[in-house]
Amino acid sequence: MESYVKLTVLDQVGQIEFFHPNKNAMPSDVLQNLEQTIVEAGKNDNVKVIILQSSGDRTFCAGASFNELMTIKDAETGMRFFSGFANVINAMRECPKPIIGRVQGKTVGGGVGLAAATDYCLATQYASIKLSELSIGIGPFVIEPAVSRKIGKMAMSQMTIDAETFYSAQWAKEKGLYAEVFETLEELDLAVTxxxxxxxxxxxxxxTEMKHVFWEGTSHWNTLLSERAGISGKLVLSKFTKKTLKRFRKD
Known part of the structure; x- marks a missing residue:
């Protein structure tokens, strides 16, 4: 199956779904399509609220595409790749419509950033989270503002340093990432709908006015997240990261 991002509008609800065959990982084309689709939904007069979800049962998002990270040869290309996450987060932040997150399963790295950038996030008990970036030689620089804003700097630091541990969905709820956690996918879908x-x-x-209030104090994020993308773009070129990524490569 090929990756996709699609928008479905029904009864004034815009459902944005993304998919990638490698556990809903995020290569540049998926990130770009997701950004454009969020902007499109935000401008659509037939949409009053947006649901952000991924395909499948047990994985919401595996984060950055390791295959693409392996191909990066210079800092400019690296910055361009990580700017994809920055652009999606800023599109969500600037979208005039409320965005509900539907997190059905595990989410890693950039996927945690997507969940944090929603305005209200619901999940299943299987939706554990992990920030693995330090373990591969980079760091969750781009998504940090969104994640810290939701769960606090201390919890963000804990996840970042303990980079190989999945934290439970219940832990994520206690810290503020998820509003509710449900036992089954059916219960999650009913609650989201x-x-x-x-x-x-x-x-x-x-x-729209409440959305402005929710995101008050973040107008500098366009610049901030771009700067953070530059940091990640340089670190992905390190020998440590290149060597580590080879162990995870999926053909």
């Missing part, structure tokens, strides 16, 4: 339906019936002007 119910919430989206309620929000779509509310005053869209009020929703």
């Amino acid at each position: 119910t919430l989206a339906k309620k929000l779509s019936s509310y005053n869209p002007e009020a929703l």
Whole structure:
């Protein structure tokens, strides 16, 4: 199966779904398509609320595509790749519509950043999280502002340093990443659908104004996340990272 990002609009709810055959990893083309689709949904007058989800049952997002990271030969290309995550997070932040996250399974690295950049995130008990970047020689620089904003600097630091541990969905809820955690996928989908339906019936002007309040104090993120992408873009060229990535490469 080939990767995709698609937008489905039904009853004023825009459902954005992404997929990649390697555990919903994020290469540059998927990141670019996801950014554009979020912008498109934000401008669509038929959409009042957005659901962000991935395909499959047990993996929400595996983060950056290791295959693509292996091909990066210079800092400019590295910065361009990591800017893909920055652009998606900023598109979510600047989107005038509320974004509900539906996290059905494990999520790693950049995927945690996506979950953190939603306005309200729901998950299943299988939606454990991990920030593995330090273990491969880089760091969660681009997603840090979004993650720290949701779970706090101390919890962010804990996950970053303990880079090879998955933290449970319940832990993520206690720290503020998830609003609710459900036992089954069916319960998650019912909750997401119910919430989206309620929000779509509310005053869209009020929703937009509240979105501005939610993201108050983040107007500098366009510059900040770009700078962070530059840091990751340089570190991915290190011998340590290149050697480590070879162990994880998926053909």
